[in-house]
Amino acid sequence: MDRVIFHCDLNSFYASVELLSHPELRHKPVAVCGDPASRHGIILAKNEPAKAFQVKTAETIWQAKRKCPDLVLLPAHHGLYRELSRKVNSLYHDYTDLVEPFGIDESWLDVTGTLHLFGGDAKALADHLRDEVRSRFGLTISVGVSFNKVFAKLGSDYKKPDATTVITRETFQSMVWPLPVTDLLYVGRAAAQTFQKFGIHTIGDLATFDREQLFSLLGKNGAQLHDFASGADHSPVAPAGQYTPPKSIGNGYTFPKNLQGRDEVKAGVSQLADQVAVRLRKHGMMCQGISLAIRSPEFRDISRQMRLDPPTDLARELTQSAMELADCCWNMANPVRALTVTAIYLLPAEAAGTQLDLFSADRDKKRQRLERLEEAMDVIRAKYGAGAIAPASAPRDPKQERHAPPPGGGM
Known part of the structure; x- marks a missing residue:
């Protein structure tokens, strides 16, 4: 018997949440955006009237305003989005324990084993879920219903907003x-x-x-x-709370001012590589590859990647490899607006450790010192906060800096 998979997508999530507090703007073009003063002035979300003007997510505010001069801009409230996302997913759990979030505004539900408890009609249950989300939270969802996760997601994108689309084995070729x-x-x-x-x-x-x-x-x-x-996707919907190892770990940043010259670019890369390395160790992973993306002030992007041998979770090694990529693909005389460093081709640290031991019976002493150093930094961060310690060369953003409390914990 085929599975019954739902993909539930909260429509224009950030914008819809903000409009709960501004019902008078519901029929006007509205976008949620970052802070222009800190150079994060991009569109994060938009409502349906703004979409009619071709306003797009991730474009700059000035580009959006050029398309739609009357666009109303609202600030983001990420804590509120996380709270509503948690509540909506809690509602999904009333219908199945197989709920897999896919970002803050999307989730897969496997209702194969519980559908009979709710009447046995998949489309009717999807419509009921839409009604429940609307009545409880004032938000709308689009639901894709299919026999696998990939087609269920295509279904939720097929018709928006507030719609149910069913894709079956008999119809997927004509629809998909x-x-x-x-x-x-x-x-x-x-x-x-x-x-x-x-x-x-x-x-x-x-x-x-x-x-x-x-x-x-x-x-x-x-x-x-x-x-x-x-139609041969057989991937399962992960049970609620089940840990799924990441397939990549990346950090990107738009700097308060353009980076000028190789030293500043290296400082930015070092800052991001350190954050990526911390997250790798937190997940117990190492990477066998690294990707670097560079954005110019004119929003031109260039991206390169390379394999790493041996695998690593060390910031210094990630920085060195990322700078090799930068030196090969970027003219350091040109300014840099943003950087993204991503660890790719991940594998569990235990497997990577076995691989290292096989090819190097006597582990390099310098590398062992680096491992101890970065482990010590992890301990400091765990005690005093993520911003308590960072590479000395990292570009500083005063609004993001934290400081360790003095001995005794006083202020």
């Missing part, structure tokens, strides 16, 4: 295959560019393309995307 291949989950820019070269424009083109050739083009990811397009 004509859609652009970029609509498919996990088809990023690099994969889309590769697909374009081989005439793959729609999800149907991808599904009917030779799977072995896709494997040779994109490796395991290519074969997996072919399975997604063909």
Whole structure:
């Protein structure tokens, strides 16, 4: 028997939450944005009237205002979003214990084992969920219903806002295959560019393309995307509270002022690499690759990645590798607005440790000292806060700095 998977997507979540406090703006174009004064002036979310003016998430405020001069801008309240997200997911738990959040505003639900308790009609249950979210929280959701997670997500995107879309084995080819291949989950820019070269424009083109050739083009990811397009996604919905190891760990930052010269770029990379290394150790992971993205003041982006051997969770090694990428792809005479450092190809630290021991019976003493140093820094952060200690070269943002309390904990 096929599974019954829901994908529930809170419509225009940030904007919808803000409009709960501003009902008089409901029919006007509204966007939630970051702080322009700190150079984070981008659109975080927009409501349906703003979408009609082609206002897009992640574009700058001035670009959005050029499209829609009457756009109303509201500040973000992230704590409120997290609280409402928690409450909505708690409601989902009333219908199944298999609830897997996908970001703050989306969740998958596997109702295969509980559907009979609610009448046995998947579409009727999805419609009921929409009514419940609207009546309890004043928010709307779009729900995709299908036999796997990938098509359920496509269903929630198929018609918005406040809609239910059912995609079955009998209808997925007619409904899904004509859609652009970029609509498919996990088809990023690099994969889309590769697909374009081989005439793959729609999800149907991808599904009917030779799977072995896709494997040779994109490796395991290519074969997996072919399975997604063909309806062969069998990935489970993770039970509530189950830990799912991350597939990548990254940190990005738009700096208060443009970075000028290699020393400043290295300082920015060092700051981000340190944050990534801390998160790697927190998850008990090491990375076998690193990715660096650089953004210019004109919002032109360039991204490069490389494999690492041996795997690492050390900030200094991540910084060194990221700077190798920067030196190869960036003219250091040009200013840098933003950087993103991402650890990729992750594996558990125990497995990485075994691999290191196999290839290096006598671990490098310098590396051991680095490990002890960064472990000590982790202890300080755990006691006094994330900002208590950082690389000496890191660019400082006074609004983000924290300070360790003096001995005795007094102020």
